[in-house]
Amino acid sequence: MRTAVLLGFRLRQEVLEWSGAWWFLLTLVVQAVVAPLIGLFVWSAVYPDDPSIARYYVAVILVTLMTESFEQHTFSERIYDGTLSHELLRPQPVVIGVIGMNLAIRAWLTLLGAPIVLLTGIALQVGFDWTAVLRSTPYVMLAAILVFLWTFLLALTAFWTDRVHAVVGFGSQLTFLLGGTAAPIALLPDTWRRVAEVLPFYGMNGLPAEIAAGKGSGSMGYQLIWVVVLVVVVTVVWRIGVRRYTAVGS
Amino acid sequence: MTAVEVENLSMSYKAPVRKGGLRAALGSLVKREYKTVQALDQVSFTIAPGQVSGFIGPNGAGKTTTMKILSGILHPTGGDVRVLDSTPWQRRSAFLKRIAFVRGSQPVGGSQELTVMDSLEYQRLLYDVPRPTFRRTLTDLEALLDLEPLLERQLRALSLGERMRVGLAMALIYRPEVLFLDEPTIGLDVSAASQIREFVSEYVEQTGATVLLTSHYMADVASLCPRLILIDHGKVQYDGPLAELSARLSPYKLIRISTQGDPTAFGEVVEKADGQWVLRVPRDEVAATTGRLLQAMEVVDLAVEEPPLEKVIDQAYREGLR
Numbered sequence: 001m002r003t004a005v006l007l008g009f010r011l012r013q014e015v016l017e018w019s020g021a022w023w024f025l026l027t028l029v030v031q032a033v034v035a036p037l038i039g040l041f042v043w044s045a046v047y048p049d050d051p052s053i054a055r056y057y058v059a060v061i062l063v064t065l066m067t068e069s070f071e072q073h074t075f076s077e078r079i080y081d082g083t084l085s086h087e088l089l090r091p092q093p094v095v096i097g098v099i100g101m102n103l104a105i106r107a108w109l110t111l112l113g114a115p116i117v118l119l120t121g122i123a124l125q126v127g128f129d130w131t132a133v134l135r136s137t138p139y140v141m142l143a144a145i146l147v148f149l150w151t152f153l154l155a156l157t158a159f160w161t162d163r164v165h166a167v168v169g170f171g172s173q174l175t176f177l178l179g180g181t182a183a184p185i186a187l188l189p190d191t192w193r194r195v196a197e198v199l200p201f202y203g204m205n206g207l208p209a210e211i212a213a214g215k216g217s218g219s220m221g222y223q224l225i226w227v228v229v230l231v232v233v234v235t236v237v238w239r240i241g242v243r244r245y246t247a248v249g250s
Numbered sequence: 251m252t253a254v255e256v257e258n259l260s261m262s263y264k265a266p267v268r269k270g271g272l273r274a275a276l277g278s279l280v281k282r283e284y285k286t287v288q289a290l291d292q293v294s295f296t297i298a299p300g301q302v303s304g305f306i307g308p309n310g311a312g313k314t315t316t317m318k319i320l321s322g323i324l325h326p327t328g329g330d331v332r333v334l335d336s337t338p339w340q341r342r343s344a345f346l347k348r349i350a351f352v353r354g355s356q357p358v359g360g361s362q363e364l365t366v367m368d369s370l371e372y373q374r375l376l377y378d379v380p381r382p383t384f385r386r387t388l389t390d391l392e393a394l395l396d397l398e399p400l401l402e403r404q405l406r407a408l409s410l411g412e413r414m415r416v417g418l419a420m421a422l423i424y425r426p427e428v429l430f431l432d433e434p435t436i437g438l439d440v441s442a443a444s445q446i447r448e449f450v451s452e453y454v455e456q457t458g459a460t461v462l463l464t465s466h467y468m469a470d471v472a473s474l475c476p477r478l479i480l481i482d483h484g485k486v487q488y489d490g491p492l493a494e495l496s497a498r499l500s501p502y503k504l505i506r507i508s509t510q511g512d513p514t515a516f517g518e519v520v521e522k523a524d525g526q527w528v529l530r531v532p533r534d535e536v537a538a539t540t541g542r543l544l545q546a547m548e549v550v551d552l553a554v555e556e557p558p559l560e561k562v563i564d565q566a567y568r569e570g571l572r
Contacts, residue, residue, distance in 0.1 A: 002378075009375055017363040085323045086359030089351055090376055091343035246325040246339060 006092055010100030017101075018108050025105070029113040032068050035181050036060040037120075043183065044124075052215055054124040056184055058117060059209035063140055064181070065113040066106055067147040067204065071155035072168040074101050079158040084245065095238075102148055129214045136212035142223040143208045146200055149230035150175070156234070159241035180206020186215075200226035253334060253428055253460035254297040254320060260328035261290040261315055261484075289315045290326070291484040299427075302454055302461040304475030304492075308567040312484040313464040317430050320462065321351035333428060347377050349428045350421035354436035357417025362406035366397070366416050369405060370423055377424035384423065390456070391419045394449050411442035418446070422453060429453075431463040435470055447473050468559040480566060487566070493556070499565050500557045503536050505529045507543065508550040516543050525550075 018025060040057035047053050075098050078084040087094045120126075154171045158164040176182055179201035185193050196202050203223035210216035264284040268274045290312045297303050307313050318324040319331060322338035322345070331338055336345040360369060374384045392398050395415045400408065408416060414434060421429070431450065435443035447470055454461055465471055471478065471492070478495055480488040488495055504520065506528050507513060516539050517529035531539045536554055543549060 006375060009372055013361045013364055013368070013372065016368075017361040020363050083356065083359055085318070086356070088323055088341060089321060089346055091346040092376060243325070246323060247327075 003092075003096065007096050007100055010096055011103050014101045014104030015107060018104050022108070022112070025108045025112055028068070028070070028105075029065065029109055029116065032064050032109060033061050033113060033116055035176055036064055039181055039183065040120075040124075043187070051126070052213060053184070055126050055128065055213040056209055056215060058121050058124070058126050059128075059136075059212040060181055060205060061113070061120065062110075062117050063143060063205055063209045063212070065109045065117070066140060067144040068106060068109055069102055069148050069151035070105060071098060071102070071148075071152045072158075072164050074098070074105075075152065076155045076158035076164045079245065080162065088242070088246075098152065099148070106144070128212070132214035133212050136208050139203075139208035139211050139220060139223065142220060142227060143204050145227055146204045146223060146230065147175075149227065149234055150200065150204065153230060153234050153237060156237050156241050159244050175201045175204055178202065179204050180209065184210070186210075198222060200230070251299060252296045252332075253299040253301070254295075254462065255332040256296070256316075256320070256329070257294050257331075258329040259290055259293040259316070259319065259326055259331060260288070261312070261319065261324070261326045263287045263289060288484050290319075293329070293481065293484070293486050295479055295486060295489055297460055297462060299460050300454070300458040301477065302450075302463065302475050303477045303479055304471040305462050305464045305479050305481065306466075306471060306563065307481040307487075311481045313481060314432055316481070317351065317432050317462070317464065321349060321430050322346070323351075347424060348426055349430070350424075350426040351430040352417050352421045352432065352434060354414065354431075354433035357414045357434075358405055358408075358420065360405075363404055365402050365404055366408075366419075367401045369416070369420060370401075373420050373423050379424050383425075387423055387425060391422060394452055395419055396445075411438050411445075414438060414442070414446060415449075418449065425457060426459065428460045429462075431461060431465075433465055434463070435465060435467055443467065443469070450474055468563060472559055480563075482567065492559075495566070496556050496559065496562050497533065499562045501533055502530045502557065503533050504555045504557055505531055505536070505540060505543070506551075506553045506555060507547075508552075509547050511547040513543060513547060516546075 036057050039060070040054060043053045043057070078087065084094070087097055090097075150171060151168060154168045155164060157167045161167065178185070178196045178199055180196075185196040185202055185206050188196060196206075197218075200222070203220075203226060207216070207218050207223065210218065263286070265287050266278070267283055267285045268278045293312070293316065305313050305316065315324065319326050320333055320338055322341045325339040334345065334348050336342060338345065338349075358369070360372070364372075370388065373379070374381075379387070388397075392401075395418060397415065397419055400412055400416060403412075405413070405416065418434070429450075434450070435446050438446065450461065450463075451474060453459060461474075463470065463474060476491060478488065478490065478492050479486060480495065488498075505517065506526070508526055510525055513519075513527050513529060517531040519527060520530050521528035529539075540552065540554065543552070
């Protein structure tokens with residue numbers, strides 16, 4: 001209960017904090033939608049008669065906006081400038097602050113990106129089956145958790161290296177290639193498709209978008225497994241990282 | 251009963267080193283060399299509840315490292331530390347709610363877009379302060395720190411002095427029992443620094459908090475700390491009253507006199523201007539010299555002074571303690 005209250009308060013704080021940086025958030029929105037838009041244009045050109053391609057990519061844009069994570073800019077910077085010490089001395093788990101900021105940024109991105117999604121949908125005359133959209137909700141939530149855990153895990157490398165942006169950038173490229181943004185994974189060669197389905201990246205983007213677009217009936221199994229795996233790995237890496245931070249200081 | 255207990259505390263870092271040039275750079279890719287830096291070496295002291303102690307030393311002496319260990323940010327490589335009967339680096343919630351670490355270089359953490367009142371409200375939630383206690387403490391802090399005009403301001407828009415006042419308010423709103431103050435007056439003007447000193451003094455008087463304070467400003471130390479712990483090269487060089495340190499380091503006192511005569515025969519002249527003389531006299535000869543001066547000369551005014559604290563401490567930093 002106390003954790004929920006603290007998280008709620010932190011979320012409110014962060015929403016307020018980021019309200020002053022709407023122009024910066026707009027640049028993040030643009031960065032987030034560019035890759036799915038390229039995918040949309042390329043694959044719509046390849047399959048001009050398939051309306052599900054446009055529907056899928058509009059869903060990918062929305063899922064991307066709702067699940068973007070920037071812990072390499074937020075949390076890692078706290079390690080670099082030493083302000084993580086402030087967080088360590090607060091009587092609450094540090095991750096509450098990280099999650100609060102993550103949710104606030106996502107809320108702003110979704111709000112600011114909604115007109116882009118709407119305009120793209122109208123321009124391409126995309127129609128959604130709202131029962132499919134509703135059915136995709138738990139998939140989107142799991143995707144949001146997965147993207148956060150993955151980005152946070154990579155951001156934790158800031159305890160060891162000052163090149164965290166390169167590390168997270170590499171992780172983002174994997175998500176782009178194997179998550180269903182570069183190409184819907186159904187269009188990949190068989191072997192690649194099977195590999196992509198098993199890896200966590202598909203659950204971060206492609207799967208919830210496919211469900212929302214009414215294209216697939218995939219299960220949440222892999223998403224759930226990867227959430228458990230990443231929670232364990234993040235916990236272990238966090239403990240080792242904090243031990244290192246408290247051994248050498250900021 | 252002690253509030254802070256430090257025994258044989260040691261802290262060492264492994265810092266990577268290499269010689270200059272491309273060859274050494276390539277070599278370090280295969281085999282990295284490290285040098286061990288001993289930040290703290292067998293530091294021991296205790297602080298009783300309610301005591302205010304000054305923790306001084308030159309830059310790089312180990313003051314902030316010690317503060318970080320005592321507050322729980324750093325994990326030492328050796329020794330034992332107990333603060334309020336807890337091991338700080340375990341950072342248990344119950345412990346964190348009883349201490350505060352305020353750094354003059356970073357007085358206020360967290361969201362800078364928030365107003366001061368929002369930030370204080372967050373502290374209330376974080377530290378489980380009951381609303382009536384919160385209101386009462388806030389009223390006290392408003393009066394002591396002149397907070398009222400700042401409550402509706404955003405943190406990012408505060409001046410350095412205001413940030414320090416707000417930082418102290420945020421740290422003290424939950425009434426910590428042990429307060430670690432790291433350079434609380436750094437960068438502040440004379441009035442703001444004096445305001446902070448007065449506040450710390452009143453807070454200690456009201457709450458009986460234990461304070462460990464580091465500062466390079468001797469005015470902070472002289473006005474707040476009856477006890478001084480001097481650390482250098484990671485070792486405690488002195489632990490005791492300020493006056494004793496002064497006596498130990500400077501076997502002289504200063505006699506300041508106003509006279510039209512020439513008192514050079516009575517001691518070493520340190521300063522001379524418009525009939526004002528400052529003589530340096532061995533401590534054990536002060537009484538006799540003063541008597542002889544008054545008998546031999548027409549003295550308008552006379553005062554016996556301790557040498558300036560800055561000079562005493564500077565001497566300790568440069569030459570060490572004898």
